[in-house]
Amino acid sequence: MIQTLFAVEPSVQWPELLASLGGDGRPGPFDPPALNFVGALSGRLLASHAGREFPELAALAHWFRPTRLARVRHELLGASSAYRLRPRGSVFIIAPANVDVLFIYGWLLSLLSGNATVVRVSQKPSPPRDAFLQLVRSLAEDAAHKEALRSSAIISYPHDHSATATLSKWCDLRLVWGGDATVSTIRTVPLKPTAVEAAFADRFSMAAFDAARILESSDRELADLARRFANDTMWLGQQACSSPRILFWIGSETQCDAAKDRFWRQFAIASQRFDDEPAAMMSRVSDLFTMAAEGVIDGVSSPLAQLPARARAVGPEDAVRDLHSGFGLFVEYQIDSITQVVPFLSDKDQTLVVHGIAPGAVAELVEQLPNRSLDRIVGVGQATDFDITWDGTNLLDLLTRRIIAPSRQAA
Amino acid sequence: MTAAELLKSRPYAPSAPEKRAMLLDGLNELTVHHRRNCVPYDRIVKALFNGADTVDELSALPWLPVRLFKRTDLVSVPHEKIVKTLVSSGTTGQLPSRIFLDRETASSQARILATIAGDFLGKARMPMLIIDDASFLRDRTRFNARAAAILGFSSLGRDHLYLLDEQLLPDWNALSSYLEAHRDTPILLFGFTFIVWQNFVEAALAEERSFHFPPGSALIHGGGWKRLEDRKVSEESFKAALAERFGIERVHNYYGMVEQVGSIYFECEHGRLHTPAYSDILIRDPVSLEPLGVGEAGLVQVLSVLPRSYPGHSLLTEDLGTIVGEDDCPCGRNGKSFRIHGRLRNVEMRGCSDTRPVPAV
Numbered sequence: 001m002i003q004t005l006f007a008v009e010p011s012v013q014w015p016e017l018l019a020s021l022g023g024d025g026r027p028g029p030f031d032p033p034a035l036n037f038v039g040a041l042s043g044r045l046l047a048s049h050a051g052r053e054f055p056e057l058a059a060l061a062h063w064f065r066p067t068r069l070a071r072v073r074h075e076l077l078g079a080s081s082a083y084r085l086r087p088r089g090s091v092f093i094i095a096p097a098n099v100d101v102l103f104i105y106g107w108l109l110s111l112l113s114g115n116a117t118v119v120r121v122s123q124k125p126s127p128p129r130d131a132f133l134q135l136v137r138s139l140a141e142d143a144a145h146k147e148a149l150r151s152s153a154i155i156s157y158p159h160d161h162s163a164t165a166t167l168s169k170w171c172d173l174r175l176v177w178g179g180d181a182t183v184s185t186i187r188t189v190p191l192k193p194t195a196v197e198a199a200f201a202d203r204f205s206m207a208a209f210d211a212a213r214i215l216e217s218s219d220r221e222l223a224d225l226a227r228r229f230a231n232d233t234m235w236l237g238q239q240a241c242s243s244p245r246i247l248f249w250i251g252s253e254t255q256c257d258a259a260k261d262r263f264w265r266q267f268a269i270a271s272q273r274f275d276d277e278p279a280a281m282m283s284r285v286s287d288l289f290t291m292a293a294e295g296v297i298d299g300v301s302s303p304l305a306q307l308p309a310r311a312r313a314v315g316p317e318d319a320v321r322d323l324h325s326g327f328g329l330f331v332e333y334q335i336d337s338i339t340q341v342v343p344f345l346s347d348k349d350q351t352l353v354v355h356g357i358a359p360g361a362v363a364e365l366v367e368q369l370p371n372r373s374l375d376r377i378v379g380v381g382q383a384t385d386f387d388i389t390w391d392g393t394n395l396l397d398l399l400t401r402r403i404i405a406p407s408r409q410a411a
Numbered sequence: 412m413t414a415a416e417l418l419k420s421r422p423y424a425p426s427a428p429e430k431r432a433m434l435l436d437g438l439n440e441l442t443v444h445h446r447r448n449c450v451p452y453d454r455i456v457k458a459l460f461n462g463a464d465t466v467d468e469l470s471a472l473p474w475l476p477v478r479l480f481k482r483t484d485l486v487s488v489p490h491e492k493i494v495k496t497l498v499s500s501g502t503t504g505q506l507p508s509r510i511f512l513d514r515e516t517a518s519s520q521a522r523i524l525a526t527i528a529g530d531f532l533g534k535a536r537m538p539m540l541i542i543d544d545a546s547f548l549r550d551r552t553r554f555n556a557r558a559a560a561i562l563g564f565s566s567l568g569r570d571h572l573y574l575l576d577e578q579l580l581p582d583w584n585a586l587s588s589y590l591e592a593h594r595d596t597p598i599l600l601f602g603f604t605f606i607v608w609q610n611f612v613e614a615a616l617a618e619e620r621s622f623h624f625p626p627g628s629a630l631i632h633g634g635g636w637k638r639l640e641d642r643k644v645s646e647e648s649f650k651a652a653l654a655e656r657f658g659i660e661r662v663h664n665y666y667g668m669v670e671q672v673g674s675i676y677f678e679c680e681h682g683r684l685h686t687p688a689y690s691d692i693l694i695r696d697p698v699s700l701e702p703l704g705v706g707e708a709g710l711v712q713v714l715s716v717l718p719r720s721y722p723g724h725s726l727l728t729e730d731l732g733t734i735v736g737e738d739d740c741p742c743g744r745n746g747k748s749f750r751i752h753g754r755l756r757n758v759e760m761r762g763c764s765d766t767r768p769v770p771a772v
Contacts, residue, residue, distance in 0.1 A: 276698055278697035278698060278710070278755050278756075279729075279755050279756055279757055281697070281698060281700075282476060282478070282710075282729055282755060285476055285700075286476045286478040286479060286482075288459060289455055289459065289475060289476055289479045290479060290482045290483055292451075292454050292455045292457075292458035292459050293451035293452070293454055293455050293479065293483045293485070294451070294454075294483070295451075295454055297458055298454075298457070298458050299457075299458050299459075300458065300459060304459060304700060305698065305699050305700040323482075
């Protein structure tokens with residue numbers, strides 16, 4: 001059963017819906033109607049009740065503010081080059097369920113790029129998604145915005161539905177956000193031969209703090225640092241792929257112990273505004289037991305039920321990746337220098353949040369990254385920020401095509 | 412008194428102070444035994460309970476979350492001693508628990524079940540109607556917690572009739588002949604709460620059938636109220652329907668779990684679940700895990716002196732319950748009496764994934 005959550009003509013039934021999204025005469029990337037719609041949406045969101053109620057929607061609205069859109073447009077189209085940009089064509093986006101509003105970033109970038117876009121969202125209810133779509137529907141009543149929205153549909157259907165096959169044959173680009181199992185399953189569904197795909201599977205993230213730098217900081221600086229790190233990790237229950245779950249402390253044992261003591265004291269205050277839930281606590285506690293049973297940790301630095309929970313790591317980090325389910329659990333390692341994280345890294349690792357690491361040392365680390373490990377090294381507070389570059393790939397490069405052709409100015 | 416002696420006492424005889432001392436000794440001894448014989452368990456006690464060996468009160472005993480048995484195989488006897496592996500039913504997509512029993516643990520489990528049931532049902536073995544299908548007897552690959560419970564309970568009766576076919580449809584003709592053949596003896600019925608309701612009570616209602624079971628017939632059912640609660644079926648209407656449709660006046664719910672053998676809690680005539688001498692429960696705050704008192708709702712921790720072949724003598728469940736009293740139930744049985752309110756609500760799942768719920772046991 002296909003459920004149409006948004007379409008300009010909601011009465012059009014599947015699969016006629018696909019034909020109604022249009023094929024010929026697509027607008028160019030970042031054409032005014034699309035820009036105006038996204039700009040208006042951003043403004044309305046910021047001013048709306050939904051924006052106040054759901055911080056993730058406010059963050060989204062801020063990201064898509066008109067000044068940024070103008071800058072992105074300029075970077076994309078302004079540079080004189082040997083090619084012209086056109087939309088990719090038809091885009092099929094499969095959104096993740098755990099981060100409710102992530103699909104919106106993909107959808108709006110695809111819409112801005114001029115594509116016909118179908119987004120499949122999870123069947124799970126989502127209050128922020130509902131609030132967002134309500135706003136989109138009201139904007140669609142405006143004739144100007146209706147035009148920009150004509151090529152988009154947001155739908156939902158059970159995972160095993162044949163719609164995935166139909167959409168995969170229809171699209172020129174398939175973007176998949178999902179768990180490893182989902183990505184593998186979707187990969188078995190054939191695309192048309194000219195189509196391309198990018199899949200964003202489960203990832204894992206870590207943080208590395210310089211103990212000496214923490215010890216030099218004032219309580220006030222640490223309070224601010226802790227607040228930003230709480231945003232990186234406690235928001236969404238540490239479920240975002242980019243939320244650190246392992247924390248490396250860099251320094252001598254004495255330094256690290258003292259630094260941990262000071263930092264976590266501030267973190268306890270900063271994380272008070274995040275509620276714990278019994279089921280989340282049980283999940284976290286069960287993880288601690290499993291890690292202890294497997295010899296991955298040899299002790300906890302907090303009472304069992306406390307949020308956050310901290311465990312002292314003695315075992316291999318690949319076990320931590322497998323056994324960690326988030327919800328405010330930090331597994332701590334002690335190392336002597338930032339480059340000592342290299343042996344810990346795997347292809348699964350996406351973000352390393354760093355504090356107190358000199359730019360030269362970060363550059364050295366980047367040069368030593370194994371295979372495809374780590375796509376981002378960011379400061380504290382930026383872990384969950386959205387970026388057009390996702391898992392090492394520029395989304396706009398995927399959403400557009402480069403046409404090799406003489407420019408208008410060419411003689 | 413040692414754990415072995417404790418197993419010999421009558422299930423609801425010891426008073427609170429006697430029972431506490433016996434249990435504490437028995438459970439402390441088991442902690443030492445499991446630490447010596449199960450490396451992962453020893454690591455847990457070292458890392459998470461400061462290496463506690465013997466403790467002074469039940470609430471200080473090391474415990475394991477039941478979910479751990481879905482993720483780690485825990486055994487305290489050499490592999491060749493394992494005679495039976497219990498596997499929890501588990502919902503689709505979730506890993507089942509695996510519980511390893513040696514001969515001693517398996518047989519003490521069977522003995523305890525008989526003793527406890529005997530206290531409620533009397534010593535004589537009654538003809539027994541099982542409200543389930545018997546296909547698991549033929550297909551051992553489906554030998555899960557449901558099958559284990561049926562097999563375990565079936566030892567309480569004789570002349571078994573499995574009422575349902577593989578589609579869980581009742582064979583009313585077989586029931587008529589069975590009642591005809593056992594006209595003068597009370598019949599023991601066993602089934603899972605939801606199946607009893609849907610495939611026995613509701614099925615009879617839909618086909619407008621009613622039967623008259625001999626006086627003294629008793630139903631034992633377990634497995635949880637959740638699905639009946641979803642259908643707004645109360646305990647009262649459940650019992651009323653059984654009395655009206657089948658003339659069954661004695662209905663005993665039970666609470667127990669595959670992860671802890673010997674923890675079998677029967678509901679008495681006053682609607683309270685009872686802890687037998689060999690077992691106890693504690694209630695913990697669902698946020699802080701601190702122990703709670705009588706009348707306070709929280710997570711149920713179950714204790715049992717039976718599990719020797721695997722470290723399951725002290726488990727924190729994800730069920731919510733309340734202790735009603737101790738040694739003071741109007742039914743006259745000693746021990747704690749309690750109620751179960753249901754399972755902890757699931758939380759959303761890990762990673763940038765879509766549909767995997769956190770297994771809540």
